Amino acid sequence: MLFEPVTAELSFEDDGNELVGDFVRPPxxxxYPAVVFVEGSGPGGRGQGEWxxxxxxxxxxxLAYDKPGSGASKGDWTRQTMADRAQETLAAVRAVRSREDVLSDAVALIGGSQGGWVAHLAAAADDRIAAVVTVSGPGVSVRVQEEYRLRHQLAAEGFSSADIRQALLLLSDQIQRVRSGDDPARVHAAQAHWHDAPWYPLLAGTTPESIAFIAxxxxxxxxxxxxxxxxxxLAIFGGDDLLVPxxxxxxxxxDSLGEARHADHTIVVFPGxxxxIRIYTGTGPAQVKGGRYTPAERAPGFDELVVTWLERRMPVGPDR
Incomplete structure (x- = not known):
């Protein structure tokens, strides 16, 4: 048998915007049970590789779909709150559930990075979500995660302690000024002295729009x-993650799930x-950046873990 998944474009509406993605099914x-991907920070969404x-x-x-303002989707992701993103995710779930070839009671979410926060929020609002998988989804607040990321990512890229302190000050200034009612364009202009700094592109807020979003x-x-x-x-982490504590x-x-007496949760950390969730093994192609090898291969067992965990919660086949 020649295995070739069937792909079709699927569009749905959220907040007045048409969002477009790829619905992929077995041949x-x-x-079928189904999964909706919840993209992380920044633009994108449809490109999930071989997943x-x-x-x-x-x-x-x-279903993997372009975020608002990305690819074929209309709108602007930089204007969204976490609650907005959760509602958008639920709109995607409704679109998938409405298909005759989908088991409406067996739709799960896979959220990567920032998408992990969004997946938690969407599933908490819809008790029909069958399961959630998060990949490097932080358990801490956005600000705590961003501060951690700047400290560790900039250090790994070879920037000095002074550079890191300045980046943290800019992040704090952006948040405080926008929160106080200042125009993000004015905040961006006020930081113009640092725009050409080599580390500046690593800030989450580098334009008025992205400053408004992170704040x-x-x-x-x-x-x-x-x-x-x-x-x-299922919450999955990489032990050497520079972006998430x-x-x-x-x-x-x-702690949160334990205090809530949550019945079925698994937390897995892949060392290295x-x-x-990639590891440099020395056997495949790699790039050197900031004096460090970037990982080249997915951690062994990661793909199998996600699929088998989902299969146990949403059985596939006539005996489900």
């Missing part, structure tokens, strides 16, 4: 959404893996 008749094919081979349909979500804390979560949760996130997720 055999359904109905949709991997899920189709296991019997799952999936608007900086106080988001995932604890209430985690406490309200009822569906099974892994130990603090593991403690926060575990980065934010994308």
């Amino acid at each position: 055999w008749p359904g109905p 949709q094919t991997r899920l189709a081979a296991a019997g799952f349909a999936s 608007g979500i900086a106080d988001y804390d995932p604890a209430p959404a985690l406490a309200a979560l009822h569906c099974p949760l 892994v130990q603090a996130s593991v403690r926060a997720v575990s 893996a980065d934010h994308s």
